[in-house]
Amino acid sequence: MSEHSHSTTAADAASAPGNAPTGHPIPRSRRGLTAALAAALPLGLAACGSAATAEDAGDKPVVLTTFTVLADIADNVAGEHLEVESITKAGAEIHGYEPTPGDIRKAAKADLVLDNGLNLEQWFSQFVDEVDVPHTVVSEGVDELSITENAYAGKPNPHAWMSPLNVQIYAENMARAFADLDPDHAEDFAANAKDYSEQLQTVQDDLVDDLSTLPKSQRALVTCEGAFSYLARDAGLREKYIWPVNAESQATPGQITSAIEFVEDNDVPAVFCESTVSQAPMDRVVEATEAEFGGTLYVDSLSEADGPVPTYLDLIRHDAQVIAEALTGSES
């Protein structure tokens, strides 16, 4: 974790747009990893990976995803027909993850790999470049939003899964990819995706409904990281964040002042922060304004099974409810 949380200042980042252009720094040891890959793969295995798995008759095809959120969505679409795994574990930092040789062996043995795309997993491109396994980018077709600040300006915001409407597209993309992988169960995959999409639609409709009592000026989502652009867009909220992307300089005095001014100008009743970052900068916004701290939001990872958000539907329902309740001051 050390080299991607290096303390690049906002000024550094702004003056060096080539540095970590998406906010998801490139692992230092690309060469080292390629060497590890070569060591991990017996000669010729990459070329005949799918033939090897086809011989394991009776075994379910293995779908490998980059992080826990995708794994859970994929599991819902796959039903009982496929074995779904995640490379990163619950609670892991996903933006700057560095794959291990074990991860690469796992990828080489998978029948399909799924990644988010939108530059979330720069580390993952090494898998798909080097390992001969079918690959699907699940955000394909999402109406993408760009980051608007600092060195990241113009780069896609990777957090598309934070809108339930986008995840309907993810589920359709997965159903199609699974049908190619396992044509016998294509109808089940399509039906599972449809079921899941209906549950996502309910989360979306409830959120919009809950927020409808709020005066227009107060329909604003103020968070630590700019991870909620898609949710805000699709729920009719304006978005304000302290810093655009994790893993750069976080919460400069100017950024905090800007958030304080936004909260005051718009009479925003509550502000939020994410589970994976320090809440301290948002506490300063709360101290300086009338806003209260509305709660902790989950974005980049599910919790363990006994935690608050063990599935994606739990995660998005949790966030939607916390946001609606804090902004409207009512239990939904």
Ligand SMILES: [Zn+2]
């Ligand atoms: Zn993130």
